[in-house]
Amino acid sequence: MNWDEFSHWGKHISDWAADYHKGLPELPVRAQTAPGEIAAQLPEIPPDESETMEDIMADFERIVMPGMTHWQHPRFFAYFPANAAPPSMLADMLITTVAAQCMLWQTSPAATELEGVMVDWLRQALDLPPEYTGVIQDSASSATLSAVLTMRERATGFTGNRDGLNAKGDLRIYCSDQVHSSIDRACWVAGIGQNNLIKIPTNGPRHSMDVAALRQAISSDRDAGREPAGIIAATGGTGIGASDRLGEVLKVAIEQDLYTHLDAAWAGSAMICPEFRGDFWAGVEGFDSIVFNPHKWLGAQFDCSVQFLRDPTPQLNTLKIEPEYLKTTGAEVTNYSEWTIPLGRRFRALKIWFLIRSYGLEGLRERIRNHVAWAHEVCDEIRATEGFEIVTEPILSLFSFRCPGDDAAQQRLVDALNDDGRIYLTQGMFEGRKVIRFQVGQFDTTREQVMMAPVVITDVWRALQ
Numbered sequence: 001m002n003w004d005e006f007s008h009w010g011k012h013i014s015d016w017a018a019d020y021h022k023g024l025p026e027l028p029v030r031a032q033t034a035p036g037e038i039a040a041q042l043p044e045i046p047p048d049e050s051e052t053m054e055d056i057m058a059d060f061e062r063i064v065m066p067g068m069t070h071w072q073h074p075r076f077f078a079y080f081p082a083n084a085a086p087p088s089m090l091a092d093m094l095i096t097t098v099a100a101q102c103m104l105w106q107t108s109p110a111a112t113e114l115e116g117v118m119v120d121w122l123r124q125a126l127d128l129p130p131e132y133t134g135v136i137q138d139s140a141s142s143a144t145l146s147a148v149l150t151m152r153e154r155a156t157g158f159t160g161n162r163d164g165l166n167a168k169g170d171l172r173i174y175c176s177d178q179v180h181s182s183i184d185r186a187c188w189v190a191g192i193g194q195n196n197l198i199k200i201p202t203n204g205p206r207h208s209m210d211v212a213a214l215r216q217a218i219s220s221d222r223d224a225g226r227e228p229a230g231i232i233a234a235t236g237g238t239g240i241g242a243s244d245r246l247g248e249v250l251k252v253a254i255e256q257d258l259y260t261h262l263d264a265a266w267a268g269s270a271m272i273c274p275e276f277r278g279d280f281w282a283g284v285e286g287f288d289s290i291v292f293n294p295h296k297w298l299g300a301q302f303d304c305s306v307q308f309l310r311d312p313t314p315q316l317n318t319l320k321i322e323p324e325y326l327k328t329t330g331a332e333v334t335n336y337s338e339w340t341i342p343l344g345r346r347f348r349a350l351k352i353w354f355l356i357r358s359y360g361l362e363g364l365r366e367r368i369r370n371h372v373a374w375a376h377e378v379c380d381e382i383r384a385t386e387g388f389e390i391v392t393e394p395i396l397s398l399f400s401f402r403c404p405g406d407d408a409a410q411q412r413l414v415d416a417l418n419d420d421g422r423i424y425l426t427q428g429m430f431e432g433r434k435v436i437r438f439q440v441g442q443f444d445t446t447r448e449q450v451m452m453a454p455v456v457i458t459d460v461w462r463a464l465q
């Protein structure tokens, strides 16, 4: 392909993109295909001869698009959002165009310096104290793994990387029973082990870790000769939005000299709104590591996950490695690849820069406030529907409910709704019962689109009876 053809197709694709997004409300949200249907349409062997962009693009529309679930659809209420605000998509096109690998300051000084400033803009937006710095990672899973590795190294006097963990099996990490599976996985791969991740029961209106039980678990581990290494708290857990009382958790961590990590992957974005901080953010200052995903609710095209660090030194002592070919000379600079597990890194900060400048923090706050208010409205409609039950009340823009009937009836309704295609939502589990999860968060959705949900839910439920 020469650059004139590139220019032609680039324009074509950006027109296609705008039309695609404008047409989303008419499409079913979840892909309506059966397993294997897409693969069956693809040739089994790669082509030897070149093909035209016309043909490739036509097959993209004909074969690929019917197999896509539309995450930017205004009636996407499943999981959590993976918002891609249009300016952040444009930034991503520029990142792809320049195609730099930004592992070191000298491999693209602008990427490193913009990253430092964007992390600080977001630090201010989330009202964290000035001592926090941070790094942009690909995912919250990677940030959490970095924090768990740091807990391990700090608790072993920074000997784990050198000696391995074969002889040790007594490190303990604590979290609530509502945390995301990325925390379990981080403990698996860091050599801590599932049995040494201690899940503390939750209580109260926001399903918070029982701090007395946390204290008890730590002290009985110490009595048994085990080595507590860290505590992982959550603000806005994935299942039902469980949120810990951060100040109380931190107090235990300080008493016990434990490293702390906070998973606010989804709910962190809402902390740009001062009115939500009282319930969800009080006591956050002091956590050693905090992760939130601008690629979820905030609107930065996937992937883009920010890890704030109160002091980066322990994480650098855990992850930094400097073979000769990566050494840089001259003035003191930041090389962000030393802060993370992957070496290579995309220029993710550009998406945040385009996003925040295009909307201003106030434009982003307004969206999040609307989503929270509309989720409450939908919740009230469902509450008022005969036979339906709200199981967990809205935490920010997430709640869960049940229709009449047993667990199988809940799954039948979820499947029927997703086959219907007008809305998309997913199931969850709470206190041993299957629930239907509902969250509002698509970047450009409107009240009208959101309020279709309770109508569709009762409509599809009636048709099942």
Ligand SMILES: *Cc1c(COP(=O)(O)O)cnc(C)c1O
Pocket: 080, 138, 139, 140, 141, 142, 180, 182, 236, 237, 238, 263, 264, 265, 266, 293, 305
């Ligand atoms: C989405 C989510 C994660 C995982 O995020 P990735 O960036 O996909 O790794 C972790 N914790 C919570 C609370 C989440 O909602």
